[in-house]
Amino acid sequence: MITGKTRIIGIFGDPIEHTLSPLIHNEAFQYLGLDYCYVAFHVKKDKLKEAVEGIRALNIKGVNITVPHKETVIQYIDELSEEAKDIGAVNTILNKEGILRGFNTDVNGFILSLKEEGISIKNKKFLILGAGGASKAIVYGILKEGGKVYIYNRTLSKAIAIKEKFKDHGFIEIVEVDKSLTENIDIIVNATSLGLKKDDPMPLNPELIKPKHVYCDIVYPETPLMKEAERIGCKVIGGIGMLLWQAAFAFKIWTEVEAPIDIMRKTLDRVLTKG
Numbered sequence: 001m002i003t004g005k006t007r008i009i010g011i012f013g014d015p016i017e018h019t020l021s022p023l024i025h026n027e028a029f030q031y032l033g034l035d036y037c038y039v040a041f042h043v044k045k046d047k048l049k050e051a052v053e054g055i056r057a058l059n060i061k062g063v064n065i066t067v068p069h070k071e072t073v074i075q076y077i078d079e080l081s082e083e084a085k086d087i088g089a090v091n092t093i094l095n096k097e098g099i100l101r102g103f104n105t106d107v108n109g110f111i112l113s114l115k116e117e118g119i120s121i122k123n124k125k126f127l128i129l130g131a132g133g134a135s136k137a138i139v140y141g142i143l144k145e146g147g148k149v150y151i152y153n154r155t156l157s158k159a160i161a162i163k164e165k166f167k168d169h170g171f172i173e174i175v176e177v178d179k180s181l182t183e184n185i186d187i188i189v190n191a192t193s194l195g196l197k198k199d200d201p202m203p204l205n206p207e208l209i210k211p212k213h214v215y216c217d218i219v220y221p222e223t224p225l226m227k228e229a230e231r232i233g234c235k236v237i238g239g240i241g242m243l244l245w246q247a248a249f250a251f252k253i254w255t256e257v258e259a260p261i262d263i264m265r266k267t268l269d270r271v272l273t274k275g
């Protein structure tokens with residue numbers, strides 16, 4: 001029940017109608033009897049500054065930040081966590097008595113989605129496809145955990161920018177993708193946006209995927225290349241785990257309560273299987 005005491009949490013993005021975050025968080029608040037309500041706000045680029053000022057003005061407890069605002073929002077907030085500062089992107093804001101602190105929970109969201117599947121990261125060789133916003137968080141997380149990054153992107157300059165940003169954090173090399181490379185790789189990650197639309201090309205030629213690879217896709221629910229990797233006999237990890245765990249970390253930041261991960265997972269499964 002929404003009362004005069006209910007605290008608001010939200011998400012800013014453009015577009016925003018497709019977001020699953022209100023469903024996951026509201027179900028979790030209800031399950032734990034926490035007096036919060038999570039709402040999606042459609043915030044266009046030219047209104048981001050006012051929207052962030054609105055967090056303070058309306059005493060909103062916190063927000064998630066999604067495409068296209070994760071980087072530009074930084075100029076409007078007061079403090080950054082170490083990860084958000086290193087990556088240069090924020091996906092979660094906490095309003096602590098008018099001071100806005102930015103976090104990046106995509107990093108640990110991705111790492112936990114691997115660890116919960118029993119995948120170790122240290123010294124493993126990762127082929128990262130893509131060099132957009134999500135790729136930055138993933139590369140940072142892998143390097144922090146002692147993994148090795150081989151990165152490919154259609155637009156070379158963006159891969160170069162990621163290498164420059166993180167070269168002091170561990171092993172990172174820009175690559176062209178061919179058989180001699182993939183033979184040497186342990187874990188392949190699709191961090192491009194390919195796989196959602198029907199006519200998308202594959203982010204990687206499936207012939208380069210072998211049963212020894214772990215195939216990981218951050219696009220959800222299930223992409224054609226995930227199906228192909230499963231058919232080949234790989235261990236396959238989809239994007240739902242990352243979505244779930246980044247939400248769980250944000251939940252803890254706002255409420256200081258452990259997120260009910262099983263409830264959140266069930267909610268996602270229910271919504272996604274309904275289509």
Ligand SMILES: NC(=O)c1ccc[n+]([C@@H]2O[C@H](COP(=O)([O-])OP(=O)(O)OC[C@H]3O[C@@H](n4cnc5c(N)ncnc54)[C@H](OP(=O)(O)O)[C@@H]3O)[C@@H](O)[C@H]2O)c1
Pocket residue numbers: 067106109129130131132133134135153154155158191192193194196201218219220239240242243244246
């Ligand atoms: N599971 C989760 O929790 C989670 C979290 C964050 C994001 N995501 C998903 O991850 C995807 C990427 O997000 P993002 O924020 O990183 O997007 P982004 O910043 O727009 O980056 C998109 C990436 O995809 C590549 N790409 C797009 N179209 C391509 C094509 N036709 N051929 C080759 N490469 C292409 C881009 O390459 P260029 O640089 O050459 O354009 C770029 O590397 C989205 O689908 C998003 O929904 C999932």
